[in-house]
Amino acid sequence: MIDQVSLSNKSLLRMATRHLNKFGSVLALALVFAFFATLNAKMASLAALETMVQQTVIVGMAALGMTLVIISAGIDLSVGSIIAFASVAVASLIDSVGLSPGQAAIGALLAGTACGLVNGLLIARLRIVPFIVTLGMLLVVRGLAKGLANSMPINVGGTWLSDLLATLPADQKWQLVPPGAWLMLLIALLVGGFLRYTQLGRHVFAVGSNEQTARLCGVAVERVKIFVYAASGFFAGFAGLMLMSYQEQGDPTGALGLELDVIAAVVIGGGSLSGGEGSIFGSLIGAMIMTVIRTGCQLNGWPTWVTQVVTGAVIVIAVAVDRFRHRQQA
Amino acid sequence: MLKKIIKWTILGGALALLAACGSNDQNTRLRISVIPKATSHEFWQSVHAGAIRAGKELDVEVVWIGPEKEDDRQQQIALIDNQVMNQVDGIVLAPLDKVAVLRPVKNAVTKNVPVIIYDSNLEGSEDIRTSFVATNNREGGRIAGEQLGNMLNGSGKVVLLRYLEGSASTTNREAGFLEALQKFPDIELVSDEQYAGVTVASAQQASENLLLRFTGPDGKLTIDGIFCPNESSTYGMLQALRRQRLGGTVTFVGFDASESLIEGLESRDISGLVVQNPFKMGYIGVKTMVQHLKGEPVEKIIDTGVAFVTPENMNEPAMQELIKPDLDKWLNMQ
Numbered sequence: 001m002i003d004q005v006s007l008s009n010k011s012l013l014r015m016a017t018r019h020l021n022k023f024g025s026v027l028a029l030a031l032v033f034a035f036f037a038t039l040n041a042k043m044a045s046l047a048a049l050e051t052m053v054q055q056t057v058i059v060g061m062a063a064l065g066m067t068l069v070i071i072s073a074g075i076d077l078s079v080g081s082i083i084a085f086a087s088v089a090v091a092s093l094i095d096s097v098g099l100s101p102g103q104a105a106i107g108a109l110l111a112g113t114a115c116g117l118v119n120g121l122l123i124a125r126l127r128i129v130p131f132i133v134t135l136g137m138l139l140v141v142r143g144l145a146k147g148l149a150n151s152m153p154i155n156v157g158g159t160w161l162s163d164l165l166a167t168l169p170a171d172q173k174w175q176l177v178p179p180g181a182w183l184m185l186l187i188a189l190l191v192g193g194f195l196r197y198t199q200l201g202r203h204v205f206a207v208g209s210n211e212q213t214a215r216l217c218g219v220a221v222e223r224v225k226i227f228v229y230a231a232s233g234f235f236a237g238f239a240g241l242m243l244m245s246y247q248e249q250g251d252p253t254g255a256l257g258l259e260l261d262v263i264a265a266v267v268i269g270g271g272s273l274s275g276g277e278g279s280i281f282g283s284l285i286g287a288m289i290m291t292v293i294r295t296g297c298q299l300n301g302w303p304t305w306v307t308q309v310v311t312g313a314v315i316v317i318a319v320a321v322d323r324f325r326h327r328q329q330a
Numbered sequence: 331m332l333k334k335i336i337k338w339t340i341l342g343g344a345l346a347l348l349a350a351c352g353s354n355d356q357n358t359r360l361r362i363s364v365i366p367k368a369t370s371h372e373f374w375q376s377v378h379a380g381a382i383r384a385g386k387e388l389d390v391e392v393v394w395i396g397p398e399k400e401d402d403r404q405q406q407i408a409l410i411d412n413q414v415m416n417q418v419d420g421i422v423l424a425p426l427d428k429v430a431v432l433r434p435v436k437n438a439v440t441k442n443v444p445v446i447i448y449d450s451n452l453e454g455s456e457d458i459r460t461s462f463v464a465t466n467n468r469e470g471g472r473i474a475g476e477q478l479g480n481m482l483n484g485s486g487k488v489v490l491l492r493y494l495e496g497s498a499s500t501t502n503r504e505a506g507f508l509e510a511l512q513k514f515p516d517i518e519l520v521s522d523e524q525y526a527g528v529t530v531a532s533a534q535q536a537s538e539n540l541l542l543r544f545t546g547p548d549g550k551l552t553i554d555g556i557f558c559p560n561e562s563s564t565y566g567m568l569q570a571l572r573r574q575r576l577g578g579t580v581t582f583v584g585f586d587a588s589e590s591l592i593e594g595l596e597s598r599d600i601s602g603l604v605v606q607n608p609f610k611m612g613y614i615g616v617k618t619m620v621q622h623l624k625g626e627p628v629e630k631i632i633d634t635g636v637a638f639v640t641p642e643n644m645n646e647p648a649m650q651e652l653i654k655p656d657l658d659k660w661l662n663m664q
Contacts, residue, residue, distance in 0.1 A: 246531060252370050253529065263396065295539050
């Protein structure tokens with residue numbers, strides 16, 4: 001009898017920690033947001049929410065792919081460069097080649113995917129560690145972006161692409177956030193569903209948890225790896241499209257160092273760099289947390305160095321809490 | 331074994347080839363390295379064009395080589411060291427940091443490679459550098475402050491969005507701007523603690539948040555004037571203003587010119603730009619170095635000047651030459 005009670009208590013506790021795992025990042029976001037909202041009521045205004053979501057889309061979009069990579073126990077340092085490359089690709093396809101914005105957008109997605117595919121092939125076929133391959137590609141692709149753009153930003157404004165991440169006009173405020181943000185959420189749902197319900201999605205987890213076991217169980221490890229890096233390239237390409245929409249120019253020096261923000265978003269959202277863990281939902285929350293901190297600090301007029309200290313601290317605290325929970329579970 | 335031999339033979343061959351390339355036209359033409367802070371802002375492209383022009387006119391070889399990004403001090407240090415190792419005849423350098431690159435510059439000078447500093451100051455280099463070719467940045471900032479003050483008729487709330495910590499040229503512009511504002515007792519500085527950061531996107535985000543902070547309940551801005559101290563921060567602010575449909579509702583003064591900033595002047599979203607003469611900087615930088623190498627005396631400090639461009643005066647020929655220089659003509663020559 002006593003045993004049974006303690007058992008049900010235990011399973012209750014387990015259930016609680018599982019939900020905490022799932023919603024821990026949401027809780028963190030709520031806390032950070034509430035903190036800044038009490039300091040400055042403007043933080044909770046619709047305009048502020050719109051701005052914050054708008055500022056999260058580029059990192060969020062790239063984080064979708066990075067989540068897959070990190071779950072598979074890999075890393076992709078080239079996303080910042082791919083974002084810049086894709087933004088330049090859209091701009092020059094419109095500006096020099098004369099394609100329609102829609103065609104150019106598809107071109108950018110293909111360009112991003114191609115970069116990712118190269119990453120994947122090098123990692124899977126040549127068996128070079130992802131860190132090195134993508135570090136190399138970081139430079140290669142950045143160089144290509146500069147070469148393609150002739151080292152100057154290419155200005156392309158006034159197409160419907162610019163509206164993807166533009167602040168909504170007064171009569172369209174009912175949409176709450178710009179179309180690019182809705183697009184990102186929709187794609188995030190699809191990727192989340194893919195990870196959870198498809199065989200390939202489960203294989204990504206399997207490869208990240210234990211590559212040898214996955215191989216023994218018949219998972220085509222190499223193919224899974226090529227897939228996740230290609231996907232990461234695709235989403236970085238999408239983020240590049242968003243960058244071009246945001247800045248209204250293809251910017252060969254854009255998104256410098258952004259890969260670190262993207263990795264941080266995934267890690268804050270519960271992704272583990274040793275693989276097998278991570279969620280699309282968590283990563284988006286992670287990206288949002290970083291934007292909320294930056295906006296909160298700037299709305300309160302805190303100096304830039306404070307913003308950086310706070311962001312860094314939150315990344316470490318988030319991961320520390322995550323590790324702590326894991327130890328509790330084990 | 332065979333593989334090893336082949337490998338070493340190829341390697342040796344490649345090295346020999348490299349050496350051959352290196353020694354090709356040494357001793358015949360002077361080789362001058364021009365090192366920018368970054369390679370891709372339009373500003374540096376103008377410097378490049380000016381340097382090429384001087385190279386053509388004086389028949390010297392101009393080596394244009396720069397770091398990837400404007401805050402990569404390590405890379406610039408390595409670049410300077412490499413140019414010294416390559417035994418160039420002189421270095422014309424825009425230091426990324428007002429102190430960090432002093433060591434490699436000293437190293438160059440002790441190895442008899444003279445250095446001209448341009449665009450930004452390098453503290454402690456006064457005695458070893460051949461010359462300092464730059465905009466008087468403090469003066470440029472002062473002009474921005476005075477013009478903004480006059481446009482606001484001497485009263486109102488003003489925001490300064492700074493560029494990047496540790497960048498000497500923009501720090502001086504910011505200081506000059508703040509100094510000029512002192513002359514207007516009715517102008518209140520409401521924010522000067524935010525930095526735009528290196529990329530346009532980071533500048534745009536900081537600008538959006540600043541605008542959000544200073545938007546009243548009626549959706550109108552509660553500030554009257556804005557100043558940004560370089561091209562990327564000015565473009566980021568321009569984008570933020572336009573996309574929030576606030577363009578033209580505030581007096582906005584920027585620094586430097588690019589295609590998109592000129593367009594901002596035309597649409598009157600920007601009220602004025604302090605424009606430097608980067609083409610002249612590249613041109614004078616190389617020219618002064620050649621004079622020095624030929625043993626002629628050179629000025630220790632050369633001011634390349636600034637102008638204040640507004641929608642009203644931008645079509646004057648003198649201004650057009652500053653804001654729309656024919657870069658392609660020179661850049662395509664190399």
